[in-house]
Amino acid sequence: xxxxxxxxAALSVPEGENLVLNCSFTDSAIYNLQWFxxxxxxxxxxxxxxxxxxxxxxxxxLNASLDKSSGxxxxxxxxxxxxxxxxxxxxxxxxxxxxxxxxxFGKGTLLxxxx
Amino acid sequence: GAGVSQSPRYxxxxxxxxxxxxxxxxxxxxxxxxxxxALGQGPxxxxxxxxxxxxxxxxxxxxxxxxxxxxxxxxxxxxxxTQQEDSAVYLCASSLGxxxxxxxxxxxxxxxxxxx
Numbered sequence: 001x002x003x004x005x006x007x008x009a010a011l012s013v014p015e016g017e018n019l020v021l022n023c024s025f026t027d028s029a030i031y032n033l034q035w036f037x038x039x040x041x042x043x044x045x046x047x048x049x050x051x052x053x054x055x056x057x058x059x060x061x062l063n064a065s066l067d068k069s070s071g072x073x074x075x076x077x078x079x080x081x082x083x084x085x086x087x088x089x090x091x092x093x094x095x096x097x098x099x100x101x102x103x104x105f106g107k108g109t110l111l112x113x114x115x
Numbered sequence: 116g117a118g119v120s121q122s123p124r125y126x127x128x129x130x131x132x133x134x135x136x137x138x139x140x141x142x143x144x145x146x147x148x149x150x151x152x153a154l155g156q157g158p159x160x161x162x163x164x165x166x167x168x169x170x171x172x173x174x175x176x177x178x179x180x181x182x183x184x185x186x187x188x189x190x191x192x193x194x195x196x197t198q199q200e201d202s203a204v205y206l207c208a209s210s211l212g213x214x215x216x217x218x219x220x221x222x223x224x225x226x227x228x229x230x231x
Contacts, residue, residue, distance in 0.1 A: 034219070034220070036222075041224075042224050042225070043119075043121075043222040043225045044208075044222040046219055046220065046221065046222075049218075089157055093217070099171060099173075100214065100217075101146065101148075101163055101171075101213070101214055101217040102160050102171070103150075103158075103160065104160075105157030105159070106157050107156055
């Protein structure tokens with residue numbers, strides 16, 4: 001059974017810092033990996049989606065990398081801003097089996113960027 | 116609408132009541148998912164629809180949970196005889212593709228259910 005772990009569970013940084021959020025998964029047979037942002041009381045907003053054949057994806061100040069063989073992904077946020085404060089979740093989709101549409105999520109990293 | 120819409124946003128129910136949660140997916144999206152998110156946890160899969168067909172309901176916690184999407188667009192998640200452990204945020208998501216080609220998921224803001 002796929003398990004997704006996110007470290008750290010919470011992170012507090014001063015504005016302007018570059019930071020890295022980590023995601024690991026136990027089964028490397030994934031189809032893709034997706035990073036989401038969740039603001040308090042809100043749904044999930046998709047940030048980046050990395051296919052299993054890709055090594056990284058970039059969007060603005062965000063860069064996500066994927067090392068499928070080692071079961072790891074990182075989300076790099078450059079020049080953090082208070083508006084980046086939210087919970088960041090990663091989720092993986094399996095590559096095989098009949099339920100390859102089903103996402104397995106980590107518990108998330110709660111990020112606080114202090115002005 | 117432009118995004119996935121869910122209603123009600125907040126629901127308080129007394130233990131034993133029935134509740135119904137509605138999801139309006141993005142127009143034209145084939146796949147629709149329901150996820151349950153307990154406090155401090157990541158979302159967990161409940162059920163999956165491809166158009167009007169419910170292809171997977173393996174994540175539904177008990178037979179008190181029922182979901183439908185009769186015309187392949189709007190979906191309703193119904194919980195009968197609610198229990199305190201049903202308290203959670205229920206998230207709906209849709210995507211353009213299906214199965215292996217499901218692609219990017221777009222989530223609604225969720226329905227927060229509190230059972231007293």
